Structure formats: structure tokens, C-alpha cells
Amino acid sequence: MADQTVVVDVKDLVKRYKEVVALDHFGLQITKGEIFGLLGPNGSGKTTAINCILQLLTYSKGSVALFGQSMGPTRYDLKRRIGIVPQQVAVLPELNVRENIDYFCSLYVADRARRSELVSQAIAFVGLGEFASFRPKKLSGGLARRLNIACGIAHQPELIFFDEPTVAVDPQSRNAILEGIRGLARNGATVVYTSHYMEEVEQLCTRLMVMDHGRSVAVGTATELKAATGIGERVAVELDAPDSDVLATIRRLPHTQHAVLEGSMLRVDCARGGQNLGEILDALNSLSVGYGRVYSEPPTLNDVFLELTGAELRD
Template sequence: MIRVDDLKKTYGQHVAVDGISFQAAKGEIFGLLGPNGAGKTTTISIISGLLEATSGTVTVDGRTMSPTASSVKKVMGVVPQETALYEELTARENLRFWGGLYDMSGSRLKKRVGEVLELIGLIDRSDDAVKTYSGGMKRRLNLGLGLVHEPRLLLLDEPTVGVDPQARLSILDVIREAARNGTTVLYTTHYMQEAEELCQRLAILDHGKILAEGTVDELKKMVGEGEIVTVRGSFTAQQMHQALEGHPHVHAVSLEDHQAMLSVAGDGGTARLLQDLLGQDLEVNGVNVQPPSLEQVFIKLTGRELRD
């Protein structure tokens, strides 16, 4: 449905997007997960035609996208990071105005505005001015604006940043519903957990490059299928490295002085490892055991944590 080939964007010497390629099918929710500055907004802006790429192509339903390709733009709904609402107007008026920009009118527009108000849960407040809304309500309306013309491709740039947990859940539900109705969704976030909950497939983006791509399960397999054991203490990386030598079922995801993240395979493997570490002269003062997560995938790929 959408296909991005070797997309690049440079600002002078600075490479914001460095040759990224991916595809998403009809009705799929595809995620771009990466920290601030990874190139998410730049990528979304190029796809939506707000920015021109330095090189590379974007095709939507086989048609090539460019800032002047207005027929391609019409199949897209764009939800920017910042809300773009008329505060003096009501939710219904904002939606009607936006639908009008996409050549909708009359009973079709009226019906669709009602559906979207229902979908985003604002039907009860639909005739109040937007300036009286909470932050979460404004975010939901912002999402509604991107949906009013029933886009085949929905582009969302971190739509849940700064919203309360309840509004966040309802935003994710609206996105899932749009995808169920056949809309392809391209979703950017720096929240691991959100990417994990929402996206069927995702790409991990850092410094303008895709480091890995796949389903959440495929990505997690990169750090092994067992448990992830994080050990902290006053040991050196070298000491831990030696201590692990007799443990072929243990693989170091990251190993630094005072902290090791280990992937441990097999039943009872973690218990055997911990017994052994404690039996040696390693000073261990904290242990955390978890199933594999995207966070660990990110650490393995970049050597650092993805924090807010």
C-alpha cells in the first residue's frame, strides 16, 4: 500500500534521514520507533508531502508521492505532533471545515462528521467550543481531523505525547478501529510499550537509519528467547566475562563495569546462573529478571537505553 525506497534528507552537512526503506500493507499498523532526533518527523513530513526528500521515493498505491502530487495527498490523513484546531469553533465545526478541504459536503459530510465524533468519543461535547476542552480531548479531535475524509493511509506523529493514560488508551483504540476498517497506519513513537501494544510490524530508527525491522516477536528474538537477567554490582566487565565462561546458555546482551544484561536460555537457566555468580567472588547487589522486551532489542542494537 505504501512503499518507501532509500529515502534521504540532508540539512547542509546534517543527515536527518539516511536511506530508509520499508513497506506497509493495507490495514496494517506499521511503527517507526526511535528516540528524539531519530528522523521520525522528517520521514512523516516527506511522506505527507510537507517536505521534499533529498533523494529516494515514496509510492502510495503505486503512485509516486511528491509535494505537488495532490491526488496522492488526498488518500492520506495526517495527524501532526502539534494540534491544529480552531479554538473558537466547536469539534463539529472543526471536522466539517476539515472535511470541506477534502471536497466533502452535504449529507455525506454530515454523516461522516457524526461517525468521527462517535469514534473519538466527543459526541457529547461536539457543540462546545474547542477552547473549553481538556488536553486529551483536543488530542482526540486532532486525530479525528485526520480521519474525517476516510483516508486510505493515516500518518500519525507521536499522537500520545503528553496525554493522560485514559486519553492515550482511547487514541490507540481509535487507531486500531481505523486499521480494522482497512486504513493503513504509519505510527511514530518513542514509547517502546506503545509500539509493542499497537504495531503489527515496526522498524527501529536511530540517527536516520533503520537498525532492525519485523514483528515485535521477530525483533525480540534478536535478544534470545529466554529470560533477560540484569545484574548490578561492583564487578568489572572483565570479571563478569570470566564468570560467564562456564555458561554456554547465557549470552551477554550488554556488558559494562557494574552492570550486565544477559539473555539466559533454557528452564532453570537463570537459577543456575545466579547460584554460580553468587558462589564466585563477584559482588552482586541487584538482579532483575524479565522476558525479552523491545527495550533490550534497542540496547543490543545501539548500546544505549531509549529513554524519554
């Protein structure tokens, strides 16, 4: 049975920037060992929420407890149990890989011998062994990201915040990073993960929160979020003779939310429930319209995200 110890407990957090409410009675609970995904469009309040949790920002109202204890700017005992991997590579360009990891680790671990051991483990964990003496500017983008991660996790924190750690990395490095995060969780760490890559979040996170306008819009597993929205599958059919009558017929079907013709390809977004694919094919058969390839895709997290937060452009 999973450990249900609450590691992050945020209640009723309110943060204002003059007239703008960045966090509007925001609440969050994360239990030990979770990989918790925090999603939201730009300006939704994710970063503000994390900064308030980490006490980098003050807040007008609410409470933050970590590991069951009230968090404050001088709670160094709690800070020593936290790791942070910022979005940008935040390492010192004048120090080499090993020195960088050792420097950031020294902010948490004073004992030099112990630190040396931890640094070696971190270097091995992110696979930077052969680059240990390299300065950051000599590293590729992917390797620099891995160094960034190593600097945040070398002291073996129990709670780790990852802020979009896979931005601008190639698929190989991304897989390595994601697998590393899974490894940390397997070893007992609790992970808070923010990203705009929905597929990645769906793959990685055990539970998700979608934020918008400083509030939690939905919380649950990916499956629960998909179930909670009304989005069904997306069906695509390659028609032999596409015409507007066919499209009009499909649009009149009870579960059709949206249908378009793209060349010979008919694309239909369906509502949840019903035999959507069967109904569409029956309709085509009744019109004696021939078809070739047929695809049916379940709803993605991206669909859920857009459903919850709207499709309009943000900053």
C-alpha cells in the same frame, strides 16, 4: 490471508540539510492494514521521512509511491486518501469541536451532506458527542487529543499517519486512543505510528522499524526484533546475605552481560540462550547463599531499542 498490497513504498530516499544527511538511502514498505511503528531517537530522521513521504519536504534522491502511484506535491487524488494526526493538537481555537472536524474534513470531501455524516461518525468514534459545541480550550488534554484525531480521520482515509498521538495524556485516554487506532486498522486503514512509548508500540503495532542516523536499523515484528538482538531475560533475586563475592561469581557466569547489587537485590542482565535463571540459582546454591523472591523478565522493546540505537543521550 492478509492483503499484501503495498500502500507505502519508499525507495532509496536521500535528504540533506546542507552538510547533514537526514535520510541516508532510506527505504520502507508498508502493506495494507498494517499498524506500522516507526521508532527512533530524536533526530534519527522519523519526522523527515514522514514529511518527505507526504511531500512537505523535497528530497535529493529516491522515490515515494503511495497506493502504487508516484506521490507528488500536487497529487491531490492521493492526498485525499491520506490522514495525518500531528503530534501537537492542531485545531482552530476559534471553531468548536464539530466545526473543526467539518473544516478539516472539507479539505477532502466537498459534498456537504456526505461530510455531515462523516463528521458525526468521527465525533462518535472519538467519543466527543457531548462536547460537540465546545471550543478546544474548554476541552481537557485527553479530549483535545481526541479532537485532533477526529480531524485527521473524519474523511475516512486509507492511510493514516499518527505522530506521537498519546503524548501527555492520561492512561484512560491513551487506552481509548490506542483502541481507536486498532479499530481503524480493523476497518481496513493502514496506520503509520511514531512514538517514544515502547510499551505502547509493542502493544499496538503489527510491524516496526527502528531508525537511526537517517537509516533503517531494523525492521520486523517486536518478537523478531527481540530475537534478532542478543538480549536475553533480566533476572532479579532477593538475597539473604548479599556480598561482593556473590556478585563476582555471578559476573563470571557465561551468559551474564551485566550484574549489580542494589541493596539486597541482585540484578542480572543475561545474554540470549542458555538456562540463565537456572544457572544463577545454581551458582547461589553452590555458594550457600539463601534467597527469597526471584523475578525473571523477558527482554522488552525498550531493551531492543537501546541495544540498537545506543544508550547515549540525544538532543
